[in-house]
Amino acid sequence: MSAFDDRSPPTDYLGLGGSYDPASEEFAELRELLLGKERRQLEELQRRLDTLGLSPEELAEHLPEAIALRAGRDQKLAKALAPTVENALSESVRRNPKQIATAIFPVLGPAIRKAIAEALAGLVGSINQAVENSLSLRGIRWRIEGWRTGVPYAQIVLRHALIYRVEQVFLIHAETGLLLGHAAPADLKAADGDLISGMLTAIQDFVADSFHERESGGLRSFSVGELTVIVEQGPQAVIAAVVRGQPPATLLPRLQDTLENIHLQLVNAFAEFSGDASRFAPAHPLLEECLETVLSTDRGRLPRVRSAWMRWAIPTAVVGLLLVFLAWRSHRTWSTAMARLQAEPGIELLETSRGGGRWMVRGLRDPLSADPARVLASINADPARLEARWEPYLSLEPSLVVERTRRWLAAPATVSLLFRRDSVIAGGTAPLAWVGGVLLRATLPPGVAAIDLSRVDAELPPRLAALRNDTEQRLVLFDPGSATLSSVSRGMLAGVAGSFRPLAREAEEMGYRVSLQLIGRTDSTGTDAVNQALSLERVEAARTALISIGMAPAELDGIGIGTSRPLAPREGADQSRINRSVAFVVRLNPLGGRLARKP
Amino acid sequence: MIQKKVCMVGVFGVGKTCLVQQFVHSIFSAKYHSTVGVKIDRKVVSLDGTEATLLLWDLAGRDGVEDVAVSYLRGSHAILYVVDGTRKETLDQIFELRELARGAIGEVPSAVALNKSDLTSEWVLGPSDEKAFSDLGWHAVRTSAKTGDGVEQAFSWLARAAIDAGEKPS
Numbered sequence: 042m043s044a045f046d047d048r049s050p051p052t053d054y055l056g057l058g059g060s061y062d063p064a065s066e067e068f069a070e071l072r073e074l075l076l077g078k079e080r081r082q083l084e085e086l087q088r089r090l091d092t093l094g095l096s097p098e099e100l101a102e103h104l105p106e107a108i109a110l111r112a113g114r115d116q117k118l119a120k121a122l123a124p125t126v127e128n129a130l131s132e133s134v135r136r137n138p139k140q141i142a143t144a145i146f147p148v149l150g151p152a153i154r155k156a157i158a159e160a161l162a163g164l165v166g167s168i169n170q171a172v173e174n175s176l177s178l179r180g181i182r183w184r185i186e187g188w189r190t191g192v193p194y195a196q197i198v199l200r201h202a203l204i205y206r207v208e209q210v211f212l213i214h215a216e217t218g219l220l221l222g223h224a225a226p227a228d229l230k231a232a233d234g235d236l237i238s239g240m241l242t243a244i245q246d247f248v249a250d251s252f253h254e255r256e257s258g259g260l261r262s263f264s265v266g267e268l269t270v271i272v273e274q275g276p277q278a279v280i281a282a283v284v285r286g287q288p289p290a291t292l293l294p295r296l297q298d299t300l301e302n303i304h305l306q307l308v309n310a311f312a313e314f315s316g317d318a319s320r321f322a323p324a325h326p327l328l329e330e331c332l333e334t335v336l337s338t339d340r341g342r343l344p345r346v347r348s349a350w351m352r353w354a355i356p357t358a359v360v361g362l363l364l365v366f367l368a369w370r371s372h373r374t375w376s377t378a379m380a381r382l383q384a385e386p387g388i389e390l391l392e393t394s395r396g397g398g399r400w401m402v403r404g405l406r407d408p409l410s411a412d413p414a415r416v417l418a419s420i421n422a423d424p425a426r427l428e429a430r431w432e433p434y435l436s437l438e439p440s441l442v443v444e445r446t447r448r449w450l451a452a453p454a455t456v457s458l459l460f461r462r463d464s465v466i467a468g469g470t471a472p473l474a475w476v477g478g479v480l481l482r483a484t485l486p487p488g489v490a491a492i493d494l495s496r497v498d499a500e501l502p503p504r505l506a507a508l509r510n511d512t513e514q515r516l517v518l519f520d521p522g523s524a525t526l527s528s529v530s531r532g533m534l535a536g537v538a539g540s541f542r543p544l545a546r547e548a549e550e551m552g553y554r555v556s557l558q559l560i561g562r563t564d565s566t567g568t569d570a571v572n573q574a575l576s577l578e579r580v581e582a583a584r585t586a587l588i589s590i591g592m593a594p595a596e597l598d599g600i601g602i603g604t605s606r607p608l609a610p611r612e613g614a615d616q617s618r619i620n621r622s623v624a625f626v627v628r629l630n631p632l633g634g635r636l637a638r639k640p
Numbered sequence: 641m642i643q644k645k646v647c648m649v650g651v652f653g654v655g656k657t658c659l660v661q662q663f664v665h666s667i668f669s670a671k672y673h674s675t676v677g678v679k680i681d682r683k684v685v686s687l688d689g690t691e692a693t694l695l696l697w698d699l700a701g702r703d704g705v706e707d708v709a710v711s712y713l714r715g716s717h718a719i720l721y722v723v724d725g726t727r728k729e730t731l732d733q734i735f736e737l738r739e740l741a742r743g744a745i746g747e748v749p750s751a752v753a754l755n756k757s758d759l760t761s762e763w764v765l766g767p768s769d770e771k772a773f774s775d776l777g778w779h780a781v782r783t784s785a786k787t788g789d790g791v792e793q794a795f796s797w798l799a800r801a802a803i804d805a806g807e808k809p810s
């Protein structure tokens with residue numbers, strides 16, 4: 042209360058005496074004049090004193106900054122706020138679950154999917170592991186061990202596959218050794234946690250006393266067989282984890298963190314602790330978080346790498362073998378195709394290569410050789426793969442020489458050609474005109490030194506054939522024992538000459554020389570010597586007569602054969618009569634007969 | 641459930657361990673006494689329908705008082721002293737032990753078991769000795785490891801006293 046309060050009892054401060062009215066204007070004015078400044082200062086101070094605790098306005102002003110400042114310094118703010126935030130969240134969920142569900146759905150959805158995927162992967166991994174173990178030598182050994190010791194197989198597998206397992210976590214009151222919290226998996230029966238925690242505390246004390254190391258925090262960890270107990274000391278409580286197997290380096294920091302958290306969250310419970318552990322129930326989830334089982338299926342690079350390798354080995358081998366097979370088949374197709382092309386007459390490969398599914402070829406090719414595309418198609422190779430650059434050349438392969446000669450000669454199909462050494466030998470039949478034409482040519486195809494046409498049976502054109510036929514049908518008959526030509530015989534000779542002359546002339550135009558052979562015969566009476574001489578006389582008589590009617594002596598030649606090779610009897614004439622005769626044979630000789638390259 | 645730490649103190653041969661053996665749940669063997677110097681057992685007592693657990697720290701008593709490991713006393717909610725009623729000197733040693741405990745942890749509810757009460761012919765303690773305990777505020781009970789007389793009573797008293805002490809505003 043201010044000394045200048047209007048309601049204070051009246052006091053004669055100024056020694057004016059008598060009564061005064063504090064409400065009077067004069068007094069107020071006087072007071073303002075004398076003390077106005079000081080009074081206002083005092084009022085301001087009063088106001089500040091009244092609001093010494095932070096007003097909500099001031100708190101609101103500084104709260105964000107304060108939170109940021111503290112959060113930057115350490116984690117205590119977050120840890121202290123955590124229970125409140127959790128409560129607020131659970132209250133919010135209780136009141137309106139839908140709103141929270143909507144808000145966290147985008148986060149939760151992927152997380153759930155991931156968890157399910159991981160769980161499935163883990164399940165597959167476990168099945169793989171179980172199958173692997175049950176089939177392997179190790180699996181059999183474990184089964185024998187299980188049978189021998191009476192321990193279920195699953196536990197044996199777990200024991201061997203276990204890397205580490207945080208089996209139990211104790212939260213122990215530091216001073217009394219009383220158990221504040223205990224976490225253990227459901228499958229692990231753990232009674233007497235209170236006795237163990239007491240004894241653990243006693244042992245801690247015992248070690249600290251024995252080695253005078255109380256200040257340094259006492260026993261941190263100890264091992265018994267497969268078990269390791271890791272102990273972390275806090276000011277109010279001790280956390281102890283019982284680990285089967287090899288504890289990881291990350292476990293101790295985790296325990297420290299948990300212990301710090303518990304201290305922070307349960308500071309009141311610690312302060313008021315007098316044996317009632319139920320106040321430490323909130324620590325239970327934190328302790329349970331420390332429990333974990335890590336199997337070699339979960340961790341351990343070696344087995345995983347090996348199994349990953351195994352998982353890929355078979356497909357890789359299959360793909361590899363397939364690739365090798367395809368490569369081998371492709372190579373085989375290629376080499377077969379190249380060999381086939383190389384074997385083809387008129388094709389010479391100079392360079393071959395392949396790549397990108399294409400076959401690159403450079404070589405020589407005779408225009409008469411087979412089409413390479415057809416050659417490839419004949420062995421079921423894709424002709425489209427071939428990229429060839431051919432240089433034309435002339436091959437001396439016999440088949441090509443023969444073909445070239447055939448084309449060069451324009452030989453009819455009835456003519457057969459054969460290449461021997463350096464010559465082409467022709468056979469078969471061909472029109473006389475063709476044979477004659479060939480024989481008149483001055484050149485030979487490349488690679489051919491000579492063409493032998495002597496074995497070709499030249500066929501006369503029909504008109505000439507009729508002329509020859511007419512000539513050869515004629516017989517000049519004689520009287521018995523005579524070589525004198527009758528008038529009939531002279532007429533017959535004129536007919537012979539008449540047929541022979543156009544035949545000879547036209548055949549000569551086709552490159553043939555035609556000659557007429559006269560064959561003299563006798564009947565069978567008389568001696569052979571007489572007959573032989575007589576037959577010759579008859580030939581000479583006919584020849585002379587033919588020359589006399591204009592035939593060239595060179596065209597004629599004759600032989601007397603007496604009674605040898607007599608003519609068969611003809612209709613209307615006995616054999617003796619028709620053998621007293623001169624017969625005619627037309628001979629065609631090619632002017633060359635053999636076409637040879639001129640030196 | 642309420643838990644309390646109770647230390648059991650007494651020199652060698654007063655029959656501490658035998659006294660409680662049949663009343664407690666134990667998982668540790670007697671050799672802990674000779675190794676660690678303490679053996680911890682559990683005793684559940686019923687108080688007015690509710691149960692309380694006493695963690696009984698059985699401190700090894702060897703020849704002298706100085707053998708008792710003081711650090712085991714730390715945090716005790718109550719102490720049970722054990723005296724051999726047939727040996728006067730164990731009584732004197734109890735007072736030494738009491739001083740030791742007070743020095744270490746201050747004043748806590750305490751009871752004294754005057755053991756071997758079945759050996760009436762050898763009993764050497766008189767009413768004055770028992771009165772000395774009640775003057776200290778201790779609860780004195782005649783006990784017999786052989787018959788089990790008085791043991792439950794001693795535990796119940798300790799549990800009640802420890803709980804009452806814990807509920808007092810500190």
